[in-house]
Amino acid sequence: MQLQKLLAHLHDFTATGTDNPLITSLEMDSREVKKGSLFFCVTGHSVDGHLFAKQAEELGAAALIAEKYVDVSIPVIIVKDSKRSMAQLADIFYNQPTHQLHLIGVTGTNGKTSISHIIEQIFQAAGRRIGLIGTMYSKIGKKKIEMKNTTPESLTLQKIFHQMVQEKADSAVMEVSSHAIDLGRIHGCDFNIAVFSNLTQDHLDYHHSMDEYRRVKGLLFSGLGNRFEIDNPKFAVLNSDDEATLEYKKSTSATVITYGINHESDIMAKNIVMTSTGTSFELITPVGRHSLTMKLIGMFSVYNVLAAVSASLLSSIPLAIICKSIESIKGIAGRFEVVNAGQNYTVIVDYAHTPDSLENVLKTVKQFSIGKIIVVVGCGGDRDRTKRPIMAQIAAKYADMPIFTSDNPRSENPLHILKDMEAGVNGEKYVTIIDREKAIKYAITNANKGDTIVIAGKGHETYQIIGSNTFEFDDRLVATQAIKEMK
Numbered sequence: 230m231q232l233q234k235l236l237a238h239l240h241d242f243t244a245t246g247t248d249n250p251l252i253t254s255l256e257m258d259s260r261e262v263k264k265g266s267l268f269f270c271v272t273g274h275s276v277d278g279h280l281f282a283k284q285a286e287e288l289g290a291a292a293l294i295a296e297k298y299v300d301v302s303i304p305v306i307i308v309k310d311s312k313r314s315m316a317q318l319a320d321i322f323y324n325q326p327t328h329q330l331h332l333i334g335v336t337g338t339n340g341k342t343s344i345s346h347i348i349e350q351i352f353q354a355a356g357r358r359i360g361l362i363g364t365m366y367s368k369i370g371k372k373k374i375e376m377k378n379t380t381p382e383s384l385t386l387q388k389i390f391h392q393m394v395q396e397k398a399d400s401a402v403m404e405v406s407s408h409a410i411d412l413g414r415i416h417g418c419d420f421n422i423a424v425f426s427n428l429t430q431d432h433l434d435y436h437h438s439m440d441e442y443r444r445v446k447g448l449l450f451s452g453l454g455n456r457f458e459i460d461n462p463k464f465a466v467l468n469s470d471d472e473a474t475l476e477y478k479k480s481t482s483a484t485v486i487t488y489g490i491n492h493e494s495d496i497m498a499k500n501i502v503m504t505s506t507g508t509s510f511e512l513i514t515p516v517g518r519h520s521l522t523m524k525l526i527g528m529f530s531v532y533n534v535l536a537a538v539s540a541s542l543l544s545s546i547p548l549a550i551i552c553k554s555i556e557s558i559k560g561i562a563g564r565f566e567v568v569n570a571g572q573n574y575t576v577i578v579d580y581a582h583t584p585d586s587l588e589n590v591l592k593t594v595k596q597f598s599i600g601k602i603i604v605v606v607g608c609g610g611d612r613d614r615t616k617r618p619i620m621a622q623i624a625a626k627y628a629d630m631p632i633f634t635s636d637n638p639r640s641e642n643p644l645h646i647l648k649d650m651e652a653g654v655n656g657e658k659y660v661t662i663i664d665r666e667k668a669i670k671y672a673i674t675n676a677n678k679g680d681t682i683v684i685a686g687k688g689h690e691t692y693q694i695i696g697s698n699t700f701e702f703d704d705r706l707v708a709t710q711a712i713k714e715m716k
């Protein structure tokens with residue numbers, strides 16, 4: 230695409246000339262620049278992308294988008310906000326891919342990955358071609374692409390949507406993090422359905438208050454568009470058992486569909502029976518009822534299923550297919566994932582890394598555990614500090630043996646993180662073992678027949694970030710190895 234054709238879509242800019250080079254790719258990382266790239270100089274959190282303008286030019290960039298003067302001899306387009314322009318131009322460059330996809334966005338503190346995967350499986354069962362973007366990877370057909378962020382920058386996002394369109398996908402489901410909304414990563418996405426899971430404490434390092442966090446998440450719903458287009462209807466799927474729903478309902482002009490267990494909703498679960506191997510309930514929808522038995526465990530899984538059912542019904546998938554598909558789901562990697570190496574106690578690896586998710590998982594375990602409960606848990610570094618004592622308190626409340634350890638300490642001193650956690654314990658006994666592998670081994674060594682060990686926080690992650698180094702680390706493999714060694 231020629232530069233001037235792209236610029237016709239920008240409203241507020243100054244260009245250093247009228248050159249019209251051919252733009253062959255859009256890049257925001259100078260290390261990715263090739264001949265013909267349009268390079269966006271982005272002011273980052275750790276470094277100013279304008280510093281790489283010269284490098285981009287040397288690598289063959291055809292033009293630059295920048296927020297201030299940069300000393301290069303290729304055309305420079307000065308804009309107020311590079312990231313905003315990047316989202317606008319990515320949408321155009323990739324031929325507005327989200328207009329060609331039935332797009333479902335899932336937001337909320339916990340459950341985004343789970344809900345997205347349930348939706349993906351339902352769509353696949355219905356014969357739809359659906360792409361997925363989220364914490365674990367982005368997926369087009371069977372091809373998985375590793376991701377750095379839960380919701381990537383607009384450039385990556387639009388590129389992936391474009392690939393989905395090329396691969397003949399008709400739909401896409403994506404996790405929408407609050408960071409992504411706040412940082413403009415989803416500008417340009419034409420959502421058909423926005424799903425809300427829940428809002429509880431997390432990310433207060435970034436949003437500073439729950440009010441602000443709630444407001445930002447709400448922008449996904451208020452941003453669904455103000456026009457009532459008959460051929461492009463918009464739906465907000467809201468959890469009526471979560472307080473934030475009242476606010477989101479008011480702020481959206483989309484059609485609201487609610488789901489819930491305790492409050493009257495469009496989609497409901499009644500007569501819920503939970504066991505340690507699965508859950509059954511009566512699913513009530515405007516198009517019929519169905520008795521469902523699934524392998525997913527815990528009340529939180531019922532909520533996730535209700536959210537997925539709502540989005541799927543709105544996407545014209547028949548209820549019978551939805552129910553059959555949910556019943557066939559074996560589980561979601563790293564979410565209440567049972568590690569079985571032939572031991573006579575239960576080991577669960579779960580991605581609970583917030584107070585609410587940890588409490589949900591431990592409450593669920595407490596319902597079924599016949600022996601003692603052992604929890605191995607840590608808190609991530611460079612993340613919300615205020616959740617640390619709360620998570621420790623929850624672990625101490627529900628577990629007979631809480632073991633505090635490191636999660637991903639990142640740039641923080643792991644000992645300081647553990648001190649923050651320990652401050653939340655009110656007299657209960659606990660053990661602190663800084664090395665996660667040793668902590669898991671300690672749990673395994675102390676487990677007896679009928680006990681349950683929950684290893685929380687890292688779920689599907691196959692790494693541990695200590696300082697600026699990323700080491701291979703997988704809770705599931707470490708636990709399996711430890712169990713084998715014990716035998």
Ligand SMILES: CC(=O)N[C@H]1[C@@H](OP(=O)(O)OP(=O)(O)OC[C@H]2O[C@@H](n3ccc(=O)[nH]c3=O)[C@H](O)[C@@H]2O)O[C@H](CO)[C@@H](O)[C@@H]1O[C@H](C)C(=O)N[C@@H](C)C(=O)N[C@H](CCC(=O)O)C(=O)O
Pocket residue numbers: 257258259260270271272273274275276277278279281377378379380381382406407408409
């Ligand atoms: C705070 C934050 O969101 N940071 C994101 C941001 O990084 P940054 O601002 O630090 O970027 P930077 O390193 O300062 O670089 C600035 C610019 O210079 C460029 N650069 C840099 C070096 C170079 O040699 N050449 C070059 O061109 C970079 O490509 C970039 O354009 O832009 C990066 C590129 O897109 C993101 O990967 C990165 O996410 C980091 C990894 C992160 O941890 N983000 C978290 C807070 C986050 O976004 N989390 C949410 C999930 C939350 C949830 O669980 O709900 C998410 O959606 O992932």
Ligand SMILES: Nc1ncnc2c1ncn2[C@@H]1O[C@H](COP(=O)(O)OP(=O)(O)OP(=O)(O)O)[C@@H](O)[C@H]1O
Pocket residue numbers: 337338339340341342343344364379404426427529530532533563564565579580581582585586587589590688
């Ligand atoms: N609906 C829910 N309500 C509360 N907790 C949940 C819910 N669904 C899942 N959880 C818990 O939260 C953990 C993370 O779930 P999931 O990965 O689906 O959330 P997420 O919103 O994608 O998280 P992230 O913000 O890291 O992307 C699970 O391992 C489980 O412990």
Ligand SMILES: N[C@H](CCC[C@H](N)C(=O)O)C(=O)O
Pocket residue numbers: 379582608609610612636637686687690
């Ligand atoms: N998306 C979440 C994941 C946290 C996972 C946990 N293992 C940690 O590193 O804190 C975050 O970036 O806050």
Ligand SMILES: [Mg+2]
Pocket residue numbers: 341342343363364365379404
């Ligand atoms: Mg996720």
